[in-house]
């Protein structure tokens with residue numbers, strides 16, 4: 134994207150602080166980087182700033198100070214019109230799925246491709262393939278409320294990955310799921326990562342990464358407390 138070679142971190146966060154208008158300092162002087170293909174957990178208690186950091190990364194908010202580089206591009210200085218283009222490189226998955234209730238599973242996933250100009254045949258091919266891969270073949274005509282929580286989260290993951298973004302940001306994606314569905318989501322993320330996708334997975338639940346060899350970045354009151362891998 135920036136033509137500066139492959140050795141650049143795919144995400145670089147440099148001295149980032151975020152202060153909300155109510156004077157809450159959600160993040161204070163955060164710095165860390167993710168290399169291409171890394172799988173990193175972002176943890177910390179409720180209110181420690183995890184969601185804020187993810188929101189800054191997908192440009193839903195801007196940092197108060199500091200810089201964020203996605204593929205070498207400083208998101209603080211990009212024009213508003215460039216944000217949708219940057220967002221195509223980032224798939225986002227939320228705790229509450231955020232599916233459109235009046236659209237079918239197929240339509241929810243297809244939307245991500247419609248907005249970037251895929252034609253109907255390409256959309257059908259891609260959407261059906263991703264639904265199949267995530268164990269949702271045959272559910273395309275259902276509406277979200279007709280599915281279990283685990284299935285809805287897999288639809289949300291399908292929507293996030295259908296345009297094959299190099300980065301996935303997941304904000305407590307297993308927060309509403311039972312242990313078995315949680316494991317399914319972790320397995321899907323592992324598989325995406327094995328295929329080269331960079332993943333930043335926010336969770337307060339330490340059990341998700343206990344005993345794994347994954348890198349963990351921990352926030353506490355908006356500060357980066359410990360970082361280990």
Ligand SMILES: Nc1ncnc2c1ncn2[C@@H]1O[C@H](COP(=O)(O)OP(=O)(O)OP(=O)(O)O)[C@@H](O)[C@H]1O
Nearest residue numbers: 153155157159178179180181182183184185186337
């Ligand atoms: N839009 C906002 N306006 C004002 N304050 C906010 C806003 N969003 C978050 N905050 C505050 O910023 C701090 C960090 O919140 P954030 O949601 O990033 O934490 P979190 O670690 O994701 O928590 P949780 O796990 O509960 O979602 C909290 O004190 C929160 O109340």
